[in-house]
Amino acid sequence: MKKLTIILFLAAFCSVSTTALLAQHKYVGVKICSMCHKTEKQGNQFGIWQASKHAGAFKTLQTDKANEIAKAKGLKTSAAESPECLKCHVTGYGSDAKMPTFKQEDGVQCESCHGPGSDYKVMTIMKDQKKAIAAGLIVAKDDPKLCTKCHNEESPTFKSFDYKVAWAKIKHEIPAK
Numbered sequence: 001m002k003k004l005t006i007i008l009f010l011a012a013f014c015s016v017s018t019t020a021l022l023a024q025h026k027y028v029g030v031k032i033c034s035m036c037h038k039t040e041k042q043g044n045q046f047g048i049w050q051a052s053k054h055a056g057a058f059k060t061l062q063t064d065k066a067n068e069i070a071k072a073k074g075l076k077t078s079a080a081e082s083p084e085c086l087k088c089h090v091t092g093y094g095s096d097a098k099m100p101t102f103k104q105e106d107g108v109q110c111e112s113c114h115g116p117g118s119d120y121k122v123m124t125i126m127k128d129q130k131k132a133i134a135a136g137l138i139v140a141k142d143d144p145k146l147c148t149k150c151h152n153e154e155s156p157t158f159k160s161f162d163y164k165v166a167w168a169k170i171k172h173e174i175p176a177k
């Protein structure tokens with residue numbers, strides 16, 4: 001009896017850990033998303049993102065201004081090397097689930113808001129919203145929490161955040177058909 005309990009316990013434990021492994025979606029990087037999201041017909045989400053501040057968020061850390069902020073905070077490393085800055089200025093900082101196509105230099109990329117794309121990026125899944133969400137895609141309508149995990153007082157240059165105003169600056173909708 002006891003043995004059976006242990007076996008059952010182990011079986012349950014193993015299946016839980018395999019599910020956890022499968023759920024570890026990887027970051028693929030904006031280049032991959034851009035392949036299908038750059039024509040006017042699709043809404044050119046890539047072009048809109050590229051023109052936004054998010055695309056330059058890592059480069060911002062390489063400026064004198066950023067290094068002054070880092071120094072004033074008592075950091076010993078340059079801003080672009082400090083976890084204290086990188087955690088909001090690049091996608092998926094601290095995650096080792098990244099594909100070779102992923103580049104930290106691309107700043108705050110699509111996957112910061114839409115979730116790591118390794119499992120939803122294929123056409124057959126992307127076309128089907130339900131399947132895509134099951135594979136890790138995040139589509140959050142009017143949810144400021146998606147933004148305030150970075151746009152908050154922990155940001156050394158933070159002033160205020162208004163979701164409506166901010167979203168209007170980066171909106172990238174699929175045109176009505």
Ligand code: HEC
Nearest residue numbers: 032033035036110111114117121122123126127129139174
């Ligand atoms: C192989 C082509 C392809 C790639 C690569 C791709 N997508 Fe898509 N994506 C699509 C298509 C097709 C749709 C459906 C568009 C429609 O409904 O008109 C879509 C829809 C979406 C939607 C809207 C979902 C909804 O139903 O509201 C989001 C968000 C999205 N993609 C994000 C991404 C991100 C982020 C990446 C990169 C990690 C990515 N896509 C990569 C083809 C692609």
Ligand code: HEC
Nearest residue numbers: 053054056057060088089108112146147150166167169170
């Ligand atoms: C992963 C962190 C992160 C997330 C999540 C995030 N942002 Fe940002 N955002 C930044 C950083 C960092 C900058 C500054 C980039 C720079 O200036 O180099 C920025 C800048 C901006 C700017 C330009 C500055 C301004 O205030 O005009 C807008 C607009 C903006 N974000 C909107 C949004 C919206 C809307 C959301 C949620 C849908 C969002 N952001 C989610 C990190 C993030």
Ligand code: HEC
Nearest residue numbers: 033037045046049054108109110113140141142172173174
């Ligand atoms: C700062 C966060 C953020 C970033 C970065 C971002 N998105 Fe989005 N995206 C959103 C939000 C929030 C929505 C849903 C808005 C709504 O419909 O209210 C959205 C919607 C979409 C949609 C669906 C539009 C529709 O009309 O249904 C697509 C497609 C999409 N994003 C693709 C991308 C791609 C591709 C990138 C990178 C090139 C990207 N997004 C970068 C936050 C972001």
Ligand code: HEC
Nearest residue numbers: 065066069070079084085088150151154155156157158159
């Ligand atoms: C909690 C997330 C977060 C952290 C941590 C963070 N930033 Fe930012 N940073 C942002 C956001 C969001 C913006 C754009 C809006 C704003 O200024 O708050 C930004 C903007 C900036 C800007 C451009 C502001 C301007 O007016 O030109 C610089 C420079 C900057 N950050 C440097 C740094 C440095 C250096 C660190 C580390 C010491 C750091 N940030 C840490 C989120 C963050």
